[in-house]
Amino acid sequence: MRNIVLGDEAVAQGALDAGISGVYAYPGTPSTEITEYIIRKKKNESLNIHAAWSTNEKTALEAALGMSYAGKRAMAVMKHVGLNVAMDAFMNMAISGINGGLVVVVADDPSMHSSQNEQDSRYLADFAKIPIIEPSNQQEAYDGIRHAFKISEKHKLPVLLRLVTRLAHSRSLVTFHKPNKQKKLKFPKDIKRFQLVPARAKPQFDLLVKKQTVIRECAEDSPFNKLVIGTDKSMGIIASGLAYNYLMENFQEGCPYSVLKISQYLLPRKQIKYLFDNSDRILVLEDGYPFIEEKLADFFREDSKVIGRLSGHLNRTGELNPNIVAKALGIEQDFDEEAPKLVAGRPPKLCDGCGHLDTFNVLNEIKKDFGDKQIFGDIGCYALGALSPYHTISTLIDMGASITMAKGAAEAGVHPSIAMIGDSTFTHSGMTGLLDCINDKTPITIIINDNSTVGMTGGQESAALAKIKGICIGMGVDPEHLKVIKPLSKYHDENVVTIRKELNYKGVSVIIPQRACVRLPSEKKKEIRKILEAQSE
């Protein structure tokens, strides 16, 4: 039977059918729907698995490793920048290896549809020296994750499954296959490899290096890589992941050139060698950074047999599409590049009635006293505060950086130094920065926008729900300088006074504008209100 699923959902169902016992994740576009699907299935079908949001990507990945250590299959899911947060665990679990199959699903976002950057996760898997699966369509996403669990257990290594936005958020028909059972609890035979003191880590790293040959051979024999030999030897093409589709879109009747489709790494040397020996030039098509091209191109480009993004035959940054690929292939096309000039941009906005807007208004009034450059922002719906018409925040770098950047600026002599962060971002990566401020008695005012949800990614449960005040006081914020306010226009003047007063305090003050995200369903809002009221009693 064929099923209608998003690329993300194909991964989710594939993981369930691979017999996972748990999914650990932090939301992030375009990966969020994977975990949402499993949470929904667990609820509707009472599945016996762990499916819930973790506080951040690092806690997610480490928990997945714990489940794997116990012999069961586990999946960790995140967006590309999330892997930076989980990187310590990611690098080191490649050294220890895994027990039950462990797949790290990372969704990259070439062209930055909803991200701060377009980093390519293949580099990070390469750095960790682990296999990668990069599906090119929804069916391959389903089959690919099942395959990923298999090779994870075969090599005793975590495997990275790389998605990109266009696959994650595209629906098609997928055939599901017979599910595997979950694994039983079973400790690793050799637990020493999980004890990464130098004496144990060294031989483990040597082992990882040695394994590279087998991992490459596994990719050379993989059904996910395919070499089709063409008649025209003037060019050979390497196309990975989605780029393969963009290539074939231009050759519906078949491609005259030899084509190596790559969906499993390490790079299959055997097939690439064939292509090199039998083609005058090699065109590399990949959706992301020029990862493959960099490995193949010669450094001085004296003999530039390999062409692609680095050589200027394709756009250096941003995603590919069928037209860009057609152009690189020298295929004639007839279309206008641009929409009619009169079409105006329609950027996202805060929802009508959003509490962040009231907080922006308060801050915009206060900052007339000191100027435009002293409110350090963070990532979440309130990041829109960097744009017109709000212009409230002056920086936005990575999750948690508001508090720590404001800290550094305060210590450089900036006063007032204000941080603005959301509830989920605070527990994700803000708490440790707060502790630094408290320990250093930094003169700083931290605004924690508590809308009791992860608004930006569609309203998931926030790990911070009803906990922010307790966390702050527990860490050592003076209760006299912790103020909960209601971000509503009728309290505007009052809120201006409260915050102004705290700006004068030469220590750590915390303001919590608290009002639920207006997009939450009303039952959810009621539930939140009850929890918060019970807490304040």
Added chain:
Amino acid sequence: MTTNIILAGVGGQGILTIAATLDTAALNNGMFFKQSEVHGMSQRGGAVQSHVRIADGAIYSDLIPKGQADMILGMEPMETLRYLPYLKKEGWLITDTKPYLNIDNYPNEKKIFDIIESRSNHLILDATKIAKQVGNIRAANLVLLGAASHLIPLKERALIAAIKTLFKAKGDRIIALNLDAFEAGKQYALEHVDFSLS
């Protein structure tokens, strides 16, 4: 044969419902499809688009190549024009008349319609008004789908079955409303344009 349709609108206008109807109908009809959508930050009144490709065989790209769309179906006139480079020279522009005014620099409406009318194949309809006559302005998206249905390579039976499936949870009254909206759009198009010319 692949039919390429771009759905255009603003977050909350019901683009994704049209897309879901087409997906389900394609499945019912034994066809292949790919339907990519731009999600994410666009949930707050931003531009939303979906590329729908329906074919009798396998489809490669999730994205419609520029210059290859058979139709742009827009819930909003300026949004319809945003994707004009995707449209084939003889492709159809089908759009609601009603501007969605949530930006300060919305262009001159007459100029928008001049561009739409300069295309050989276009249909501009007041879907909101038609939906209102049928019973609820929120069914404007189904009016547009009905108007476009003449150009969609799916059996009407399959589209109707898909509408019934998608609105099942909302009850018979909502199903009937949406079916009426679909029918009204279909009739309107029949009375106002001759699709056989395309």
